[in-house]
Amino acid sequence: MINTTNKVSLSQYNTFGIKATAKELIICNTIESIQEAISYLNNHPQPYLVLGGGSNILFRNDFDGLIIHPKLTNIEVLKEDEKNIWIEAGAGVEWDDLVDYCVNRGWYGLENLSYIPGNVGASPVQNIGAYGVEAKDTIETVKGYYISNGNSFKLSNDECHFAYRQSIFKSNLRNKTIISSVVFRLNKTESYTLNYGPVKEEVEKKGKVSLTNVRQTIIDIRKSKLPEPDELGNAGSFFKNPVIDIEQFKQLQSQHESIPNYPIDNIQVKVPAGWLIEQAGWKGKAIGDAAVHNKQALVLVNKGNASGKDILDLAHKIIDDVNKKFGITIEPEVNII
Numbered sequence: 329m330i331n332t333t334n335k336v337s338l339s340q341y342n343t344f345g346i347k348a349t350a351k352e353l354i355i356c357n358t359i360e361s362i363q364e365a366i367s368y369l370n371n372h373p374q375p376y377l378v379l380g381g382g383s384n385i386l387f388r389n390d391f392d393g394l395i396i397h398p399k400l401t402n403i404e405v406l407k408e409d410e411k412n413i414w415i416e417a418g419a420g421v422e423w424d425d426l427v428d429y430c431v432n433r434g435w436y437g438l439e440n441l442s443y444i445p446g447n448v449g450a451s452p453v454q455n456i457g458a459y460g461v462e463a464k465d466t467i468e469t470v471k472g473y474y475i476s477n478g479n480s481f482k483l484s485n486d487e488c489h490f491a492y493r494q495s496i497f498k499s500n501l502r503n504k505t506i507i508s509s510v511v512f513r514l515n516k517t518e519s520y521t522l523n524y525g526p527v528k529e530e531v532e533k534k535g536k537v538s539l540t541n542v543r544q545t546i547i548d549i550r551k552s553k554l555p556e557p558d559e560l561g562n563a564g565s566f567f568k569n570p571v572i573d574i575e576q577f578k579q580l581q582s583q584h585e586s587i588p589n590y591p592i593d594n595i596q597v598k599v600p601a602g603w604l605i606e607q608a609g610w611k612g613k614a615i616g617d618a619a620v621h622n623k624q625a626l627v628l629v630n631k632g633n634a635s636g637k638d639i640l641d642l643a644h645k646i647i648d649d650v651n652k653k654f655g656i657t658i659e660p661e662v663n664i665i
């Protein structure tokens with residue numbers, strides 16, 4: 329039997345610390361309870377949201393519907409050969425616990441994604457990424473259930489249509505599935521990605537290049553740049569880095585010589601949204617309790633009592649100003665609910 333809880337505070341379920349409520353909440357600890365939650369929803373039609381750690385969510389208002397919170401916390405080795413090991417992690421495993429688990433066992437692949445908040449079940453949704461690595465680099469399959477009919481699915485890496493902060497779970501299957509577990513293929517032999525920003529230099533300061541040193545370096549860099557959600561409500565990068573075509577980029581570069589850029593291919597360039605926001609004069613600015621972080625302009629923060637609407641109003645002002653100054657429309661990375 330599943331238990332539904334009525335009129336629940338979502339304060340603990342969103343890292344922005346927005347004081348919203350939901351009409352009902354079901355916590356699913358098992359596959360059976362996921363199936364029961366789907367039946368319950370189909371027998372009691374209403375708005376719904378599958379929620380992990382709430383670290384990529386902004387609640388605009390109270391949520392007048394059902395929140396389904398998958399909490400399967402198993403980690404299992406499926407198979408291994410000389411080079412690789414395949415592990416399956418439940419949707420409710422804390423992402424960083426999984427990274428720690430793998431690093432401690434000498435399995436390579438997730439260490440650059442250390443200290444990203446949230447749960448394993450959300451990792452394929454926006455194809456989490458940091459320091460030159462994305463979840464798609466190690467995800468082998470994603471397993472779950474379709475909400476419409478309760479049928480199970482198992483999607484291969486290719487079928488997930490991963491791209492920068494994008495996947496099928498944010499496009500065709502947006503809000504249509506409950507991911508129950510993710511299978512990762514990790515390396516058993518040494519392989520590192522150190523060529524992003526200051527990573528290599530900082531790792532070498534710690535001594536020899538090792539899994540634990542890479543993980544600790546990433547954690548240290550992140551702690552120095554990003555606010556801790558427990559101390560200052562936020563959802564990490566609020567905006568995606570826009571990808572623009574090379575002609576538009578060249579034109580911008582002629583007016584703003586120092587514009588940072590990451591070429592994607594011969595025709596597209598990624599521009600850091602944080603730089604655009606800073607140049608538009610928003611870094612460290614606040615409107616009431618909704619603010620732009622003073623160290624990282626890409627991060628919007630709740631200084632205490634901001635509502636979802638306050639954060640969203642600030643986001644819209646930033647989008648307008650960046651558009652006026654650069655002719656680029658930046659888009660939220662965070663899911664606005």
Ligand SMILES: Cc1cc2nc3c(=O)[nH]c(=O)nc-3n(C[C@H](O)[C@H](O)[C@H](O)COP(=O)(O)OP(=O)(O)OC[C@H]3O[C@@H](n4cnc5c(N)ncnc54)[C@H](O)[C@@H]3O)c2cc1C
Pocket residue numbers: 343377378379380381382383384385398419444445446447448449450451453454455456457458497505506507508554555556557562563564565663
């Ligand atoms: C301080 C900070 C730093 C961050 N840094 C990074 C970073 O470096 N890189 C990065 O990519 N992200 C980053 N993020 C964003 C966030 O951590 C990731 O997007 C994370 O994967 C969200 O996980 P979650 O469990 O909190 O998902 P939630 O916020 O609960 O949900 C996110 C989306 O996934 C869906 N979803 C969640 N679980 C499931 C499931 N089991 N089945 C189906 N759909 C599901 C939700 O419906 C929602 O659409 C950061 C956030 C914070 C607060």
